[in-house]
Amino acid sequence: MKLEMKDSPGQLVAALKPISEVGGNIIAVIHQREPDLDNDTLNVQIVLELPEGRQERLISLLNEQGVRIQRIDKERLLYQRTVIMIGHLMHTDLSDTVDQIDSTGFAEVCELSMSMPAVNERSSSRITIKAVSKGDMEAALAILRRVSHQKSLLLIEPLEEIS
Amino acid sequence: MMNVALIGLGSVGRGVAGMIAKKDLGIAITGIADSQSGCMDPDGLDIASLLAGKSRKGYVSDQKISASDVIKKAEYDALIEVTPTNALTGEPAIGYIKAALSQKKHVVTSNKGPIALAYKELRMIAEKNGVALRYEATVAGAIPIMHTLEHGLAGNEILALYGVLNGTCNYILSRMAAEGLTYEQALMEAREMGYAEADPTYDVQGIDAAIKLVILANTIWGNGVQLNDIDRTGIDLLTPDALRLAEDEGCTIRLIAEAIPRKHILRVSPRIIEKNHPLVVDGTLNALTLETDMAKEITLIGRGAGSTETASAIIGDLLFIKDRYVQRA
């Protein structure tokens, strides 16, 4: 989610503590000068990840601190996609597969669950990838498609939400 | 009255003949043929006795009369072409359809082969002769997708389409998800239920769904897409573990046909999809979501196959032709 506030003195510092208190994870703090306002106020945006159901609590904590929130944007700036891969995952170096995503710098594998059937049988794994933007996610999925093709793995992608 | 000639008396042909005989639709069958025999009568044939004869003897009538004879010589307004699909050559259906169109007869078919392989050419012949070529039954069985596109959504721009177009695959995946069956076990069950052919290749490798996607894409966008243009992955390598891993996240796996022209996407592939998504339908059902500029999203769900279900689509096409073209006392 994205919080927007005016950067009057102390506001930013006052905002940070409640965020960590509710278990939030700050991804970016963006300062922006409002072009159509001739005074010197800065517009501050805090982009953060918040566990499900903590938003109310965060807002009341922020209010207690005297932080005036101008806008809350729940749009997910952090893109997350889950894919399933089937095949000889170990024989084809799973850690290399994961590394091909992690080494991009713009996307990472944040969760991996794997089934281990009998030796020589194909295994199945669920891989969750995070990326900062939609474009980065597309690029990460393109890498996975290429790697799956090279390693003869079956890649099952999620059906994109209808836009 | 509109007179029709019926070529093919399998599951679909018998369904159509039975419904025409039973319902008062203003349609009479004046010619009929299967692979071995045929007959014609300008005053209308006795369908009940012909069908009874067919199930007794295995062929419908006079073995000296062929399907081609019926198409050339019978007196009819519209041909109903319901012979088996040949995805490689489209024959004998392409030949039958051309013969009828060039004699200025309307054609209604449930056969995917000719529409996927020769749509442009057949359409041109139909236009030149001022007759209709309709094929509602080729995609998603009883779901009136072509009528919806042509009439209900007329004037809309179709931005994308997503579909569950193969009942066999959907049945197998539903059963793997519900019971934790392996692919092989679910396939065996589908065979026992009569939902899968002895050779399931066309269904499970996504070829059947891809052919239907070709038909839809050509109908909607007239883009000349062919089977080779579809990026295709089947369901035959899926594991019960994969379905369970999807299930853990409130999702399942379904074979989805997808066309999004603006992204140059034309593909059939197993996809992770939320269990409460409208395209997650049970058993052999089919479903289609259209995304359009004015109506936004529309989803249609229904039976994708079956004798009477497919007859429903064919009769819809026939009655459309009757209303639009055939005026008779």
Ligand SMILES: NC(=O)c1ccc[n+]([C@@H]2O[C@H](COP(=O)([O-])OP(=O)(O)OC[C@H]3O[C@@H](n4cnc5c(N)ncnc54)[C@H](OP(=O)(O)O)[C@@H]3O)[C@@H](O)[C@H]2O)c1
């Ligand atoms: N079944 C469905 O639910 C369904 C749904 C949608 C679309 N379709 C399509 O509809 C078409 C018919 O399906 P179906 O299930 O009814 O097939 P089917 O049961 O195999 O019946 C095919 C019929 O065509 C006849 N035939 C075969 N070769 C012929 C030839 N050269 N000339 C004249 N007739 C010939 C057969 O004759 P004999 O009786 O002498 O063998 C049979 O009566 C197929 O193209 C199929 O893909 C079927």
